[in-house]
Amino acid sequence: MDKKQDFSLRSDTAELRNLILGMRAAYARGENAMEFARQTAGAGGNSLVSTLLAYDLQAGSYISEARANPEANALWCAQLAGILDPFITDQSSMLEVGCGEATTLTGVLRHLRTIPQHALGFDISWSRCAEGLGWLLEKEVNARLFVADLFEIPLEDGSVDVIYTSHSLEPNGGREEEAIRELMRVARRAVVLIEPIYELANMAAQSRMRHHGYVQSLKETAERLGANVTDYRLLDHINNPLNPSGLVLIEKSEIIKAVGGAPAWRCPLTHIPMSDLGDVFVGEQSGLAYPVLREIPLLRMEHGVIASKIHGSTKKK
Structure with missing residues (x-):
């Protein structure tokens, strides 16, 4: 990677860091986090990251509405x-x-x-x-x-x-x-x-x-x-x-004889079968692992960790 490419990569990282910290600060002040994203130079406006962060920051609003x-x-x-x-x-x-x-x-x-x-x-x-x-x-x-x-x-x-x-x-x-x-x-x-x-x-x-x-x-x-x-x-x-x-x-128009049974997992990136090992989901042939954060599996392809030796590791007690 040449210096020009490296500078561009570091600039993108800085913009992402400033976007995340800025949106969180705006939300804490009671402001519109998405409006901050739209007005921040280089933040990408309604980018996937800003939209996801705004949605995540507002967690609890659906339950409040239900109550x-x-x-x-x-x-x-x-x-x-x-x-x-x-x-x-x-x-x-x-x-x-x-x-x-x-x-x-x-x-x-x-x-x-x-x-x-x-x-x-x-x-x-x-x-x-x-x-x-x-x-x-x-x-x-x-x-x-x-x-x-x-x-x-x-x-x-x-x-x-x-x-x-x-x-x-x-x-x-x-x-x-x-x-x-x-x-x-x-x-x-x-x-x-x-x-x-x-x-x-x-x-x-x-x-x-x-x-x-x-x-x-x-x-x-x-x-x-x-x-x-x-x-x-x-x-x-x-x-x-x-x-x-x-x-x-x-x-579904096709005749399905077998109904029921536990859903079967597959890796979102490789589409290879995955096993639920409790603290982690593992692609049996891909060498990819997907962590579980406080009982919630993280199963977007971006969450995959390259962990070829995951089957040989031991879970700490």
């Missing part, structure tokens, strides 16, 4: 549970994509007629998952939370019976096909999309959704990918008329 509006939260979760009920048995596995602080996952599990054997949820933010673990414990509900990326889910093909979203695809306008393809890959029986439905919204809502870059054409995209869409409609209970929640229900 402030328990009836609305219960109504929302009961509505989702009613949609999921036909696909859930006591041998099933279920996954919420983009679970935030598990306020929806917890409520859904409490309203389902039958509790699945395996309940999972993931989010891109560790702090959101950490808040979610506390909420699950408070409500005496069991579920496994982990950090992951919607577009590289660390689970094997067809390893989860039912996957659902609750407005987690919403901000990914332009990436609808990538998202639905990945959900269909992991799901064994059904994918339940609870998302704003642009095509069924009024003109005011459509204008707002375009402004925010929300998803569109979910049904059409799913069908283009060969999905069997068996239900498509707006929900009866919608929290915000300008962001109308709807259902796109995808049932």
